[in-house]
Structures are given as structure tokens and as C-alpha cells.
Amino acid sequence: MTLKEENHSEENLPATPHHEVFVAIDGFALLFDVLKSSGFQIVGPTIDQDAIVYDQIDSVDDLPKGWTDVQKPGLYRLNQRNDDKLFGYNVGPHSWKKYLFPPNVALSIGKKNEDGWEFQEAPDDPPKLAFLGVRACELAAIRIQDRVFVGGDYVDSTYQKRRQRILIIAVNCTQAAETCFCTSMDTGPRCTDGFDLALTELDDGFLVEASTPEGKAIVDQLITLEVTRKQQQSAELARQNAVDQIKKRMDTTEIRDLLMSNLEHARWDEVASRCLSCTNCTMVCPTCFCSSVEEVSDLAGENVERRRQWDSCFNLEFSYMNGGVVRDSTRSRYRQWMTHKLATWIDQFGTSGCVGCGRCISWCPVGIDLTEEVAAIRKDAP
Amino acid sequence: MISNASKMATDSPRSPSLWVPKTVVIRKITPEVENVATYHLAFTDADAAASYRFKPGQFNMLYMPGVGESAISISGDPESPELLDHTIRVAGNVTRGLTQLKPGDTLGLRGPFGSSWPMEQCVGRDVLLVTGGIGLPPLRPAIYQLLKRRQDFGNLHLLYGARSPDVLLHQNEFDDWKRSGLTIQKTVDRSVFGWKGNVGVVTLLLERLHSFDPSNTVLFCCGPEVMMRFVARTAFDRGLTAEQIWVSTERNMQCAVGLCGHCQLGPQFICKDGPVFRYDQIAPLLTVEGL
Numbered sequence: 272m273t274l275k276e277e278n279h280s281e282e283n284l285p286a287t288p289h290h291e292v293f294v295a296i297d298g299f300a301l302l303f304d305v306l307k308s309s310g311f312q313i314v315g316p317t318i319d320q321d322a323i324v325y326d327q328i329d330s331v332d333d334l335p336k337g338w339t340d341v342q343k344p345g346l347y348r349l350n351q352r353n354d355d356k357l358f359g360y361n362v363g364p365h366s367w368k369k370y371l372f373p374p375n376v377a378l379s380i381g382k383k384n385e386d387g388w389e390f391q392e393a394p395d396d397p398p399k400l401a402f403l404g405v406r407a408c409e410l411a412a413i414r415i416q417d418r419v420f421v422g423g424d425y426v427d428s429t430y431q432k433r434r435q436r437i438l439i440i441a442v443n444c445t446q447a448a449e450t451c452f453c454t455s456m457d458t459g460p461r462c463t464d465g466f467d468l469a470l471t472e473l474d475d476g477f478l479v480e481a482s483t484p485e486g487k488a489i490v491d492q493l494i495t496l497e498v499t500r501k502q503q504q505s506a507e508l509a510r511q512n513a514v515d516q517i518k519k520r521m522d523t524t525e526i527r528d529l530l531m532s533n534l535e536h537a538r539w540d541e542v543a544s545r546c547l548s549c550t551n552c553t554m555v556c557p558t559c560f561c562s563s564v565e566e567v568s569d570l571a572g573e574n575v576e577r578r579r580q581w582d583s584c585f586n587l588e589f590s591y592m593n594g595g596v597v598r599d600s601t602r603s604r605y606r607q608w609m610t611h612k613l614a615t616w617i618d619q620f621g622t623s624g625c626v627g628c629g630r631c632i633s634w635c636p637v638g639i640d641l642t643e644e645v646a647a648i649r650k651d652a653p
Numbered sequence: 654m655i656s657n658a659s660k661m662a663t664d665s666p667r668s669p670s671l672w673v674p675k676t677v678v679i680r681k682i683t684p685e686v687e688n689v690a691t692y693h694l695a696f697t698d699a700d701a702a703a704s705y706r707f708k709p710g711q712f713n714m715l716y717m718p719g720v721g722e723s724a725i726s727i728s729g730d731p732e733s734p735e736l737l738d739h740t741i742r743v744a745g746n747v748t749r750g751l752t753q754l755k756p757g758d759t760l761g762l763r764g765p766f767g768s769s770w771p772m773e774q775c776v777g778r779d780v781l782l783v784t785g786g787i788g789l790p791p792l793r794p795a796i797y798q799l800l801k802r803r804q805d806f807g808n809l810h811l812l813y814g815a816r817s818p819d820v821l822l823h824q825n826e827f828d829d830w831k832r833s834g835l836t837i838q839k840t841v842d843r844s845v846f847g848w849k850g851n852v853g854v855v856t857l858l859l860e861r862l863h864s865f866d867p868s869n870t871v872l873f874c875c876g877p878e879v880m881m882r883f884v885a886r887t888a889f890d891r892g893l894t895a896e897q898i899w900v901s902t903e904r905n906m907q908c909a910v911g912l913c914g915h916c917q918l919g920p921q922f923i924c925k926d927g928p929v930f931r932y933d934q935i936a937p938l939l940t941v942e943g944l
Contacts, residue, residue, distance in 0.1 A: 562914070
């Protein structure tokens, strides 16, 4: 079911697909205790270096209480709110990708003995993680990376193992940043599936819906109340506020053919004159999956680990082949990134690679906005 | 929007790692021409040896611990996978590192990977193998298969170009191949004293080739992209269509399973969707600079 269809059906049907309960703000701390006693480490939003990032958190006190973010092309700032909301902001530079597809992970180990080299899988025992505060666009990003890493003929076992050990506690956005365009990508702002629990924050607590047995088991250990009609209405208004605040649009009509039939468009030269090829957009993107493997050896060269690290199609050596690089210009590298994200991703994985989170816009040091790039190419299309 | 197709895989039992190489031992190293040698590799593990099969045109990732991996096409006979031939030109760190190894040394191998030459398309048809330089080894497994079932095919032609006569590969096998029913024409860019063959690019051989039926021919081509484009153009002039031509493409292949992103060419992951493509499926992508 698409989000649009669901929004439509909400006019006639009960407002949420799952049963909701109310958890008062005073009882929210208990969620942390329940998650810990269920064996989860909790990761979620917290403030570090003037940004809201995802990191290990221990209690409600670690959340960015009373903070919000301001985002524009090339700009991200934290401001204090005039209330004590715990989730009153949008997405920051981190994404959950770093927990499922770690930026640096050991893949295999080689040991040299008298018979020669022996190889084995690198030891890997990731903890059970509870993701607290996953937004709708991020749920979509996880679904996309599921397709990349476990949905094809070849399954990436490091991703798969981590993916099987997470609990997802989503949060419905109640406001939007200037850079958000999830409504154009049909990914949000409402969390519709792909979570264990979903929260909607009100002034005095949370509406909580469980969509899996695992989520239900957590809720059963919380102190809950029946949701009042007023709370239901407040939640609807808050969630609608996010929809109403989204002003950025990207027209995705026939976007694959639009971009692939304009590979020599003059706009690629124009954007290349601004792009620094710095890789920021690919590092903050919740779906970018390119990586390289490097050798880590002891001094004797007899114990060698292969480690996978995030890489970027903006790096010059990324397309190195036979003594040269295929994509030797910023023009060719920006074109690769954008056409892959919005066009060829559809050929490869049956979905766009973009979820409309806007990170690549905020964190671009020169404020390049891919929605503007698409619009510029579309303007000239017949 | 997005179906739950992938949910099955996230819930399924854990898959084995794609990243752990098998140990192979170098049984023999055959020097070919300057900077090119064939490494004959065998698995040390009996189970790995018993289960390994490859198709013509596929490649392995050869791994020198501490140096890295390199994608190398398999150049031997698919029906004799107990000794895996890899004909390697020194080009980068890994291939340079391999020159330091000797028979008895071990290395890692992951594979086989990628698409293969469509041998079933050759049955009952004339087959043109057009290649240059180090492009011959990836076609050698196809040659073995064609000659082993020679009666199944029409005329078989190998058109082979190289910079100069001293860098033509696998010449010690040419007499065998000819006796088995393959006609071979060679050409070089630069002649030397005593060379009695052709001089010029390999497309000249294709322009002049007779004894094939364009309407009932398949053409396999392996070489630099610019060469493959010109071979295809010449083949069109000779009456072939893009659907009768297969080419073997190359990009920076690292994971070999479509997960690292390096080898993309438009929508294709060269490592798993290729390296062998029917020409009409890849041609539009080969003409875009820097794609």
C-alpha cells in the first residue's frame, strides 16, 4: 500500500493501523529500563559537536530535550525550543546505516602457517541494538538497504547479522525541516510499517503503537493508558503539522528516463562548477552503500585482516582501472551519484535510492540541492 | 512503494560470508610473453576442489594477503577445473606481487563470478572470436569448449591482434587449435623482421574475412572498449546485428558480487551482470564519456 493510499483511507477508517496506547512523559524512562532488561543496547539521538547525532544512549537525559534543528542548503544549526520535547527536530548528519553497514568492519582474516595461507571469517558478534527515534524516511532507507544487502542473489552476512538483531522504535515527525521532501518520495512523514514500535510525541507523553510481537512485548511492560479522543486529535494535528511544513518538492515523474536520456545535459557542467567532490552527500546519505576493502597486516605480514570501509563515488580513485580512472571529472562523478541515486537504482533494486531526507542538501558545503538539479534538467526536457 | 520481498532474507538463517577466500596453491607458472604469465592454481581443500565449476568468460578474485585482490578471468579448460589457469599481465599492485611468488606458494581465491560466453548460441552457427592482446585468455575456455564439440558448430575463426609479434599469447597452442578446426588469423600493429603475417588493426581481418554466413554467425569480442566498438561497427558492415555480438567488459571490480559499487556502468554491475554482455544491452553505455 502506498502512503498516498493510506492517507486517503485514513479519512474513513480508524486513524492508525495498529492499536495505540498512551505513555505519560513520566513513564517514558521505564522504556529504557525495559529495553535494557530485554538485552538491548539503546542507540538514539543525542547532541555532539553542535549536532544531533545517533549514539549509544543510557537514559532519557541523553536525548536532545528542548532542542531543535534549523536546516537549509549548506546549513545545519541547533536552536533551543520553547518546550521540553524530546524529538522536536528532524534528521541530522548520522543515519542508522552506521549500525547496520558499519563504516569500518573486518570481513576476513588470513593467517600464514607452514602450509601456507589459511582464511576464515572475521569474528563478528554485534550486540542487540534498539534504534530509538527512527523517522519514516529512515525506515524507508533501511528497507532500501535491505534490498541492496540481503534482497539479491548475494547476501552480505555482516549486514544480515546486524539487521536480525535490531528493534526499531520509530518516531513520527511532528515538524519538518526546509530540506525535507519525503512526501515527494512517498516515504513519509508518517511511519506506516517496518518498525516494532512507533511513537507520536505530545506535550505530556507519547502515543505508542506496536506492530510486531517484539514491539508488543516491550509495550506490555510499560505503564500505559487508553488513548483519549483529545490525545488522538492532538497526535493527528502534530503529524499533520509535519506534512504541512514540507515545502520542498521533487517531481519524480519518469525520472529514470529523464536523467538517463540527458547524460550530456549542460547542467552537469554547471553543477560540477559548484560541487567540491568532497563526498559529504554520500557519507550522510542513509542509502549510499559503496565501499572499499583494505588490508591490515601485522609487521611480519603473517596475520592479515581485510577491512571494509565506506567509500564514495566522488573519490577520484573510486573508478580506477588499468592505470587510469574512468570518472576523471567532477562532472562525471556528480552525474554518477545523482543518476545512480535517482535513476539506475530503480533498474538495480526496483526502488529509488532517495528517501527525501534532505541530508545531502544540508550537509553539502556549497548547498547543492539535488531537487533543484532535477528541476533544471526537467525544465529543458521535451 | 517497497514490498516486503527483502524481509524474507533478513529473517532467514544467516548466509555464509561472501568474503572468505579459499586457499589455492600455485602448481606451476608458465611464462608467456614479457610481463605475462599463466598461473596454474589448485585448491588445497578437497571439498572446495570437488565443488568448483566455472563457465567460459567468468573470473575469480585472486587474493594476495597484505596486498589485495584482483579480478582475473579464468583462461583454462572448464572441463579440467582441478587446475585453474589464470593468464595474468602485470598491471597493478596485486599482479606485480604475484610475480614474486613461486610454485608451492599459496594465495586466496574467491569465485567464480560473473556472466559467461553464451556457448549455447554457437550451436549450428559460425563463430567469430575477435580479440587483441591480453583479451585472448578470457576467450580461451570458450575455444576449448568449441573444439571439444567441434561437430556442433559451423566455421570457427579466431582473429587476433597484438602490438607486435613477440606479445601474441598462447601461440604454442595455435597448431593444435588449427588441427582441431579453428582458423586463426593474426595481425600486429608493428611488424618486425621475419614477420610474414598481417599488419594493422584487427578490424582489417574482420573486413576481409570470408567463409562465414553473417545471418548465421555469433561474434565474441574481448579487448579494450575502443577496439570492441570498432569491431562491432565492422561487424555491422559485414551484416551482423548487435544481437549476434557479445563483448566482455571491464571495470574496477572489488567485491565481485554487486555490493561495493565500484564497477557500475549505468544500471549494470559489471561484476555480476557482466562481464559478458550482448552488445545491444551495453552499447549505449559504452559511448558516454566517463559514465
